[in-house]
Amino acid sequence: MSTLKGKTALVTGSTSGIGLGMAVALAKQGVNIMVNGFGDKEVALKQIKDCGVELDYHGADMSKPAEIEDLIKQTEKRFGALDILINNAGIQYTANIEDFPADKWDAIIAINLSSAFHTTHHALPGMKKRNWGRIINIASVHGLVASTQKVAYIAAKHGIVGMTKVTALETARTGITCNAICPGWVLTPLVQQQVDARAERDHVSVEAAKIALLSEKQPSGEFVTPEQLGALAVFLCGPDASEVRGVAWNMDGGWTAQ
Ligand code: NAD
Numbered sequence: 001m002s003t004l005k006g007k008t009a010l011v012t013g014s015t016s017g018i019g020l021g022m023a024v025a026l027a028k029q030g031v032n033i034m035v036n037g038f039g040d041k042e043v044a045l046k047q048i049k050d051c052g053v054e055l056d057y058h059g060a061d062m063s064k065p066a067e068i069e070d071l072i073k074q075t076e077k078r079f080g081a082l083d084i085l086i087n088n089a090g091i092q093y094t095a096n097i098e099d100f101p102a103d104k105w106d107a108i109i110a111i112n113l114s115s116a117f118h119t120t121h122h123a124l125p126g127m128k129k130r131n132w133g134r135i136i137n138i139a140s141v142h143g144l145v146a147s148t149q150k151v152a153y154i155a156a157k158h159g160i161v162g163m164t165k166v167t168a169l170e171t172a173r174t175g176i177t178c179n180a181i182c183p184g185w186v187l188t189p190l191v192q193q194q195v196d197a198r199a200e201r202d203h204v205s206v207e208a209a210k211i212a213l214l215s216e217k218q219p220s221g222e223f224v225t226p227e228q229l230g231a232l233a234v235f236l237c238g239p240d241a242s243e244v245r246g247v248a249w250n251m252d253g254g255w256t257a258q
Contacts, residue, residue, distance in 0.1 A: 003239055005030030008079035010071070010123075012062055012115065013089030015039030017188030018138060020047065021226020022086050022233050027051035029234055034075040034082075036060055037089060039189070054079070062089040062115035063107060072122035081130060084237055085123045087116035087160070088138040092190055094149040094197075108152035113159045120167055124176070133176035134237045137164045138229075141184050141252045147217070157182075161248045168246030177245050179236050184252030185214060187223045220253030 009026045013019040015037030023033045024047055032054040035044055041057055048055050056078050060071035075082045090112045093104040116137055127133030142150060143157035160180060167178035185191060187210070199209035214221050232251060235241055250256050 002029040004084075004234070004237055006032070007083040007237075008032045008034065008075065008081055009084035009086060010034040010036065010075050010082055010119070011086040011088055012060075012071075012119065013037040014086075015041055015044040017190060018183065018186055018226050018229055019086070019088040020044050021230040022088060022136075022138075023048050024051065025227065025230025025234050026084065026237070027053045027055070029237075031084065031237075032079050034058060034071075034079070036062070036071060063110035065114075065118050068115060068118040069122050072119060076126055082123050082126055083130075083132060084134045084136075085119055086136045086138065086233065087119055089115060090138070090153075090190070092150070092153055092194070094194070096149055097151050100151055105152045109156055109159075112153065112156035113163075116160055116163060120163075120178075124171075127176045128171075128174060131175040133171075133174075135164075135167060135176070135178040136233055136236055137161075137178070137180040139164070139180040139182045139248060141182050141217075141250055141255045143180060143182050143248060144250065144256050164248065165246045172245060175242070177236070177242065179241075179244055179246065180248040181229060181232055181236075182248050182250040182252065182256075183224050183229055184218050184250070184255040185223050186226060186229070188226070214253075218253040218255050219258065222253055224251050224253060 009031045011023045014023040014035045016039035027048045035057045058071045060067035139160045140157045142154045143161040164180040195209045199206045
């Protein structure tokens with residue numbers, strides 16, 4: 001039986017993509033889930049419910065600190081504890097720095113970086129009281145290396161890798177660990193938008209745009225899947241990973257090996 005059975009996880013942005021993959025992987029281990037995000041809630045809830053765990057939904061906007069505080073409080077109230085925090089919600093916008101709108105910068109920093117500070121800030125006291133917790137920050141290869149046209153995203157992802165290390169150090173003498181996962185390309189709604197934009201720009205098919213996108217950066221030529229990332233999260237939550245602290249673990253088809 002999984003050692004995680006009966007624990008509770010909050011996965012921010014779990015109505016689609018990587019967050020939903022994390023939620024389903026944890027639910028398969030018997031972990032109860034607080035779902036959050038703006039995607040198709042009914043589809044996400046059904047997939048998680050089919051795993052036979054307890055679940056709930058909170059519609060906090062991760063750019064709003066007061067709503068984030070309520071999300072953590074409601075999770076603890078509904079399930080009795082928040083054991084596993086997965087900071088996953090994120091958005092993207094692409095433009096050169098001189099064309100990058102200031103409001104997009106603010107939104108990306110708020111959702112992709114500051115939200116993880118606010119969730120961690122409110123979740124840590126309960127985890128410390130129980131002397132057990134797992135915090136996983138979904139960073140990106142863009143937390144380790146840069147690309148053009150993604151200034152806010154890359155600043156936020158490098159920031160979250162730094163925040164991961166601080167959290168890991170401040171909890172090093174406890175049963176709480178904090179690590180980051182750094183995926184390469186994963187075919188989720190966030191990346192589909194970039195594929196579609198590329199297909200339109202280059203007057204090629206969506207299939208050709210996918211191949212071009214992958215071959216530019218990801219040596220394997222294959223997308224990473226939400227299921228593979230979910231399996232890594234399950235490992236990081238388990239007892240064998242209790243001394244994995246403060247890492248930024250890439251799963252990227254070789255992207256950052258170059
Ligand atoms: P996605 O668009 O499928 O999922 C993003 C989730 O965040 C959705 O549930 C969305 O509703 C939610 N969200 C967005 N804004 C929100 C807000 N203000 N409040 C609450 N929820 C909000 O995209 P994804 O690719 O699954 O992205 C998930 C995470 O993985 C992001 O942090 C992203 O940066 C990271 N990531 C993605 C890739 C990739 O290739 N797809 C690679 C590396 C890292």
